[in-house]
Amino acid sequence: MNMKKLLTFEDMGLVQWGVLNEEETGVYSAIALEEGFFTPLPETLLEFIRQGNDGLLALADALEQNEKEGAIEAKLLDTIRILAPIPHVERNIFCIGKNYTEHIVEFDKTTNPTIPKYPIIFTKATSSVIGPEDLINPHKNVTAELDYEGELAVIIGKSDCDIPISEAMDYVYGFTILNDVTARDLQRNHSQWFHGKSLDTFCPMGPYILLRDAAPDTFDVITKVNNEVRQDGSTGEFIFTISQLITTISQGTTLQAGDIIATGTPSGVGAGFNPPRYLHSGDCVEISISGIGTLKNKIK
Numbered sequence: 001m002n003m004k005k006l007l008t009f010e011d012m013g014l015v016q017w018g019v020l021n022e023e024e025t026g027v028y029s030a031i032a033l034e035e036g037f038f039t040p041l042p043e044t045l046l047e048f049i050r051q052g053n054d055g056l057l058a059l060a061d062a063l064e065q066n067e068k069e070g071a072i073e074a075k076l077l078d079t080i081r082i083l084a085p086i087p088h089v090e091r092n093i094f095c096i097g098k099n100y101t102e103h104i105v106e107f108d109k110t111t112n113p114t115i116p117k118y119p120i121i122f123t124k125a126t127s128s129v130i131g132p133e134d135l136i137n138p139h140k141n142v143t144a145e146l147d148y149e150g151e152l153a154v155i156i157g158k159s160d161c162d163i164p165i166s167e168a169m170d171y172v173y174g175f176t177i178l179n180d181v182t183a184r185d186l187q188r189n190h191s192q193w194f195h196g197k198s199l200d201t202f203c204p205m206g207p208y209i210l211l212r213d214a215a216p217d218t219f220d221v222i223t224k225v226n227n228e229v230r231q232d233g234s235t236g237e238f239i240f241t242i243s244q245l246i247t248t249i250s251q252g253t254t255l256q257a258g259d260i261i262a263t264g265t266p267s268g269v270g271a272g273f274n275p276p277r278y279l280h281s282g283d284c285v286e287i288s289i290s291g292i293g294t295l296k297n298k299i300k
Contacts, residue, residue: 003060004214005292006174007207008045008131010081017045018075019063020208024293026074033062033072045209046086049173050257052158056211083131084205085155085176091258093124093203094249095180097193099239099264106272119240119248124180124262125198129205135300136181137201138281143183146279146299149265150223150231150287153178154242155209156259163250168243171255174209175219177287177295178262184271184278204285204297205260220290221266226283233266 005020007027018027030048034041041059042048048055066072097120098104104113130136138146157173181203186196223231240248245261270277279285279299288294 002214003056003063003211005208005210006045006048006085007209008083008085008087009075010083011075011079015083015087016043017048019059021074024077026076027080028063028066028072028074030059033059033066046090046258049086049155049157052173052257081131082133082207084129085209086205086258086260087129087131088126090126091256091260093126093129093260093262095122095124095197095262096120096240096245096264097122100233100237100266101239102233102237102267103265103269103272106267106269115239119245121249122193122197124203125194128181128198128200128203130201130203130297131205132207132295132297134201134204134297136204136279136285136297137199137300138279139183139199142199143185143196144278145184145271145276147182147184147270148223148225148230148279148285148287149180149182149269150221150289151178151180151262151265152219152221152235152289153205154246154261154263156246156255156261157212157257159254159256161250161252161254163247163255165243165247168246169212171246172212172242173257174211175215175289175292176205176209177207177289177292178260179204179285179287179295179297180262180265184276204295206295207293210292214291216291219292222288223268224286224288225270225277225279227286230270230277231266231268233268235263237266238263
C-alpha cells in the first residue's frame with residue numbers, strides 16, 4: 001500500500017488514528033493494524049509523529065503484513081467522525097501574517113504594499129482547535145466581523161533549535177489544512193492579533209496529514225463560502241518559503257515534533273471586499289488544498 005495520509009478519528013466513542021486507504025474511502029485503524037504485530041503502535045497520532053521515520057517504517061511493515069494476510073478491512077469514512085489530526089493540540093500553533101503580496105494589498109488597502117523584511121509571527125490558542133464538520137461559534141456577543149483565512153499548515157516532525165535553511169525541509173513531517181478564523185474588529189482593536197484569532201472554535205484543522213514525501217512542490221489553496229470561490233492562490237506565491245519560516249521560528253526557539261506552522265493566507269478574505277463580506281450563521285466555509293483534501297465547517 002502506498003501510504004500517503006494519516007488521520008485522527010472517533011469511532012463508537014473511541015478516539016484513534018490510522019492510515020487513509022488508497023481509494024480514500026476508508027481508514028486502516030492503528031489499533032487493528034498492531035494486532036498480532038510485534039511493534040506496538042502509539043495510542044495517538046501526536047505520539048506517532050514523535051517516532052519520526054522509525055514510526056513510519058513500523059507502520060509500513062504493519063500495513064504490508066496485514067495486506068498480505070487480508071487481516072483487516074478499512075473503516076468507511078462515512079461511518080466515522082474525522083477529528084483534527086492533532087485534536088486538543090498539545091503543541092504550539094505558529095501563524096504567519098502577510099505572506100502573500102496580494103493579501104497585503106487587500107488587507108492594508110493600498111496599491112503600493114510594503115513587503116515585510118521578516119516574517120510576521122503570531123500564535124493561536126490551542127483551545128481554538130476543532131475538526132472537520134465541527135461548527136464555528138460566531139461569538140456574536142464578542143465580534144461582528146467574523147472572517148475566514150484558508151491556509152496550508154506544516155506539521156513539524158522532529159525537535160531542534162537553530163535549524164539551518166538548507167536542512168529545514170527535513171524537519172517537515174507533513175501538511176494539513178487550517179482555517180485561521182479571525183474576528184477582524186478584535187484584530188483591529190488590539191495591538192497584537194492573538195485575541196482576535198484565538199476565540200474558541202477559531203482554528204478548524206484537517207482532515208488529513210499528507211506525508212512530506214507524498215507532497216507536491218507547491219499547493220493550490222481554494223476557499224469557498226457557500227460554494228462561491230473567494231480565495232484562489234498558490235503556495236508558489238509565498239513571500240517567505242516554508243524553509244525560511246522554519247529557520248526563522250527556530251532561531252533561539254526549539255521547535256518540537258507536532259508543532260504546527262500556518263503559512264499565511266492568499267487574497268480574497270472577507271475583509272478585503274468593498275463592502276466587507278463577513279461570515280454569518282449558516283454560512284459554510286470549504287478550504288481545499290491540492291493533494292490534501294477539503295476542510296469544511298459551518299458557522300453555528
